[in-house]
Amino acid sequence: MLEIGVIILAVGAIVALIGGYGEVSYIQCLPSGGSGCATDTQYTTVFLANSEMLSVGLSIVLVGAVIMIGGSITNYLARLGDELKASLSPTRLCPNGAQVAGTSKFCQSCGNKLGE
Secondary structure, X not given: OHHHHHHHHHHHHXXXXXXXXXXXXXXXXXXXXXXXXXXXXHEEEEEEOXXXXXXXXXXXXXXXXXXXXXXHHXXXXXXXXXXXXXXXXXXXXOOOOOEEEOOOOEOOOOOOEOOO
C-alpha cells in the first residue's frame, strides 16, 4: 500500500503543478479607508488558478498521503507481529550447541535427532 500511496501522491503533485502553473491575478480595492481607493495601500493582489486542476491535484495529493501513511502503519504492524511471533516461539538447544525451533524434530545445523 505504501508504494501505491507514493504513486498517487506523485500523480496528484504533477496535476497540481500543471493546474497551478498558469496563475492569473488581479488587483482588488479594499474599501477599508473610506470610499474609493485613493492610496496604493488599499489595493491587494488576488491570485486565482486558471483551472480546477489545482484543486483536483491537491485532493489527489491528500488521498495519496493518507494511503501512504496507512501503508506505513500496516507495514510496521506486520513487522511488529512477525517479531512478536519469533520472540514467543519456544527454542531448544541441540547437544552440539545450535539453537533450534521448539517444534523441530531435527537440528537444522547438524541433523541430529532431538529428543521430545
